Every structure is written in structure tokens, then in C-alpha cells.
Amino acid sequence: MKQHEIDMIIDEFIDLEKKKIPLPFFATGVMAQIETSDIKKNHSLWSVVAVAASLTIAISGGVLIGSSYRQSNSEISYTVINDHQIENMQFFNDSDSE
Amino acid sequence: MLDSEIIKNVLEGNIADYRLIIEKFQNQIFRVAIGFVHNKEDAEEIAQDVFVKAFRNLSSFSGKSSFSTWLYRIAVNQSINFLRSKKRKNVWQTIDSIFNLSSKEKKPDEGLELKDTAKMLKDALDNLPVNQRTAFILSKYEELNQKQIAIIMNSSKGAVEQLIFRAKNNLRKQLSDRKNL
Secondary structure, three states: OOHHHHHHHHHHHHHHHHOOOOOOOHHHHHHHHHHHHHHHHHHHHHHHHHHHHHHHHHHHHHHHHHHHOOOOOOOOOOOOOOHHHHOOHHHHHOHHHO | OOHHHHHHHHHOOOHHHHHHHHHHHHHHHHHHHHHHHOOHHHHHHHHHHHHHHHHHOHHHOOOOOOHHHHHHHHHHHHHHHHHHHHHHHHHHHHHHHHHOHHHHOOOOOHHHHHOOHHHHHHHHHHOOOHHHHHHHHHHHOOOOOHHHHHHHOOOOHHHHHHHHHHHHHHHHHHHHHHHOO
16 A cells, blocks of 8 residues: 555544534533532542541540549558468368269 | 733632633643653643643743743653653553463454554654653654754753754664664
8 A cells, every 4th residue: 555545534433523523512511520629529538528527526535535534542451361271172082982 | 911910810819711821731731741652641631740740830930931931841750750650550550461461362463553653753752861852752743943942941942953963863763773674
């Protein structure tokens, strides 16, 4: 095939492609997308603010409650138990009771 | 109304005025996208993304170049990114088709379709290196001069001239090779 024939085919193909145009409501679609994404952006911003605020409230609430705790002054009692006295180990070692 | 006035209005909060920008440039941006993807649906998707991206970054438009140059730059980048992501998807589809060969057997007409001139031209254009393809599309689809293309591509006029020259030669070679098969 000759060069000018190839050039002609290329030009014809490009001319055909150039005739294609976007849908009539293209601009409306883009504007709708822009407005929707703007609303979504605002929504997501508010949700981030809400989460941050609730976390701050929860943490500061915990700190407040924790710092308001007062230890009772009641006396502390201990019970000392000698295990050796409670369990009669001889009983388990006694072969007669088997 | 001048582009700069519309942009000022939009930045001041009159978002509805952005429609004027879309209506003014939609055909140009769509044509650039068509040059890259050769498919109306994909070109519309790209053009839509270009205008949304431009709107979101409108405040960063400094006005050093014309607004159309700035939009063309976004359109070229968006189209190249679109093709890259499509290529990645196609790799997965190819892998998928290998495992599902029986369900997607070739039709007898498919060989003829592949030899179709339009398909051949699309393939030839797609095979061009990105820089050559960009310069060629801006020159042929948008009929921009070499100086304008050089500004869009951040290159020199001479370099653009070379790119277009090589693109044409590449296309001729590819097409004559295929026609001789």
C-alpha cells in the first residue's frame, strides 16, 4: 500500500472519531457528580468530627471518674490460714483407708 | 464571560457557574479522550473525571497558562491513567479467560473483525509510545499547533515536531506491515 493511501485511511478514521460527541446532558451529569461529592464531603467531615468528639468525651469522662475515686479508710483485715492444718495429709497417705 | 471571570465566580462559591466551563470545553476534552480510548462510553467517563478533578483543584490553577492548556493537561493524564488501569484489568481478564476457555470459544467471524481497518488503526495508535501518541492526538484530533502542544506537554516545539513525525512514520509502518500480512 502506498504512503498517501495509508495517510488517507488514518485521516478518514480520525475524522470519523472526531464526529463523536458526548451525551446532551453531559454537563448536567458532571454538575450532579460535583454537587453529590460536595455533600458527601461535608457528611464525612461531620462524621469525623462526631467520632472525635465522642472519643474525647469518653476519655475525659473516664479520667474524671477515675480521679474522683476516693479510697475507703476502713481497716484492712488479713486472714492467715495454714493449709497444713486444714488438710490432714496423713489421711491421704494412710494405706488402710484405700 | 471570560474563563478567568467564571473561575473567580466559582471560587467565590457560585458552583453553578462551573457549568459554563463544562459546556465550553466538553467537546475538546471528549475528543482528546476519544483519541486515547476510541470508545464513546470510556471517553465520557474520562471527560467527566477531568471536569470533576479540575473543579476540585480549581484553586490551584495559577493562571500562568491558559485554562484550556491546564484542562488539556488533566485530560491527557487522566486518559493515560485510564488506559493503564484498563490494561491491568485486561491482564486479569486474560488470566480468567485462560481458565474459562470452553465458555468463550472464538466465533468464526472474529478473524475477519480483527482485520477490520478501524480495529487495525486503533491497535496501531495504541501501540505508539505515550509521548508520540499524545502529540499525535493533540495535533490530529484537536488540530493544535506545535507551540500549543509543547506547552501542554511541557516540552519544546522541536521535540513535539519530532514526536509527531515519528508517530506518523510508526503508524504508516505498522499499517503497511499489517496490510501485507
